[in-house]
Amino acid sequence: MVSYLISDLHLDGSRPDVTRAFCDFLRRRAAGAEALYILGDFFEVWIGDDDDAPLAARVATELRRFADTGAQVYLMHGNRDFLLGQAFAQRSGALLLQDPSPATLGGRRVLLMHGDSLCTRDRDYQAFRQQARDPDWQQALLAKPLEERRRIAAQIRTVSKTMNSRKAEDIMDVTPEEVEAAMRRYGVHTLIHGHTHRPGRHQLTLDGQAAERIVLGDWGELGWCIKADQKSLELIHWPTAR
Ligand code: MN
Numbered sequence: 001m002v003s004y005l006i007s008d009l010h011l012d013g014s015r016p017d018v019t020r021a022f023c024d025f026l027r028r029r030a031a032g033a034e035a036l037y038i039l040g041d042f043f044e045v046w047i048g049d050d051d052d053a054p055l056a057a058r059v060a061t062e063l064r065r066f067a068d069t070g071a072q073v074y075l076m077h078g079n080r081d082f083l084l085g086q087a088f089a090q091r092s093g094a095l096l097l098q099d100p101s102p103a104t105l106g107g108r109r110v111l112l113m114h115g116d117s118l119c120t121r122d123r124d125y126q127a128f129r130q131q132a133r134d135p136d137w138q139q140a141l142l143a144k145p146l147e148e149r150r151r152i153a154a155q156i157r158t159v160s161k162t163m164n165s166r167k168a169e170d171i172m173d174v175t176p177e178e179v180e181a182a183m184r185r186y187g188v189h190t191l192i193h194g195h196t197h198r199p200g201r202h203q204l205t206l207d208g209q210a211a212e213r214i215v216l217g218d219w220g221e222l223g224w225c226i227k228a229d230q231k232s233l234e235l236i237h238w239p240t241a242r
Contacts, residue, residue, distance in 0.1 A: 003105055004030045005226040007039035007114065007194025008218035010080065013055050015044075018219050021240035022059075025223060026066045033071050039194050039216060040078025040099070040114030045157065047149040048142050049087035060091045067093030076101070078195065079116045079125075082132050083142065102186050106233035111188045115195030115215070118174035118182065124163060128156075173198065179213055180206055190214070190233070192226060199224055201235055 011019055030036060043055075067073050073094035077084055089096050100113040120126060131137055141149060164172065173196055183191055189211040199217030203210065214235055217224030221241065227234045 001034040001230070002032070003035040003037065003228045004033050005037040005039060005105075005112070005192060005216060005228065006219075006224065007076075007078070007216040008041045008197060008224075009038075010041055010044040010218060011055060011059060012044035013053060017240060019055065019058065020242075021219065021223050023062050024240075024242075025225070026062055029225070030066070030071070032069070035072045035074065036066070037074045037097070037103070037112060038076065038094075039112055039192070040076045040116075041080045041194065041218075042075065042078065043081040043084070045153045046081035046083045047146065047153050048083055049085045049091075051146065056088065060088060063092035063094060074101075076112065076114055078114045079129065079132075083138060100182060100186065102188060105192075105228040106190075107231045108190050108233075109186075109188045110190040110192055110233075111182060111186045113182065113191065113193040115174065115193030118178045118193065119172060119196070120175045120178050121171045122167065125160075128160075172196065174213075176204075180204075183211060192216070192233075194218070199235065199237070 009018055009022055011022065063073055073092065074097040075084060075089055075094045076097040076099050084096070086096065097112070099117065100111050102109060102111050104110070116125070116129060141152065179191060183189060183206055189206055189209055191213045194216040196215060197218040199215050202213040204213065205211065214226060214233060216226060217237060219240065221239060222237045223240045224237045227236055
């Protein structure tokens with residue numbers, strides 16, 4: 001049996017090519033899979049499950065069709081789509097997945113994360129993250145009319161873009177000590193995450209044992225996934241243009 005992991009598609013109405021590449025992925029590459037793990041930032045922005053934009057409906061329909069073939073779809077929040085809720089998950093035939101979540105994939109125990117919580121050197125982002133994960137803050141936001149939520153989301157995006165352009169590169173990458181702490185906490189030697197848009201496989205030594213951190217890539221001209229079968233994990237990329 002084969003499972004796939006993806007993250008950081010940043011699906012958006014303004015990037016129809018990526019949406020199409022995702023639909024192709026579900027219908028071809030991932031066809032017949034046992035499970036699909038979506039590790040956050042699936043959407044560029046999510047303002048609530050009641051969003052009436054056509055993108056949400058299209059993606060929910062595609063996911064549901066895929067889930068109906070017998071695949072289990074798991075959805076983890078990212079820093080963009082942390083408001084994805086139970087209603088969208090149900091419509092899509094997906095299960096919401098906690099960040100972090102342990103799993104058995106490729107014949108090993110692994111820890112799945114979005115990755116933003118590992119970037120602890122980015123202090124003002126971590127402050128925002130804490131606020132954004134607060135249920136009361138989320139409720140207050142979700143109670144606002146859709147139009148107002150669209151405006152607030154655009155504002156948050158502008159502020160974060162300006163701040164990020166002033167930050168040193170390494171601040172926005174994972175903190176090595178946090179990676180090790182997360183692996184130790186869950187007793188795993190493999191960590192899979194996205195978020196940083198720096199796809200790759202990093203070998204490390206954890207308490208005298210070989211360990212690995214596998215980073216998924218963001219989708220654009222290339223699509224990225226991890227293919228997990230009984231024995232191995234493979235990081236794969238391909239051009240999305242047809
Ligand atoms: Mn992210």
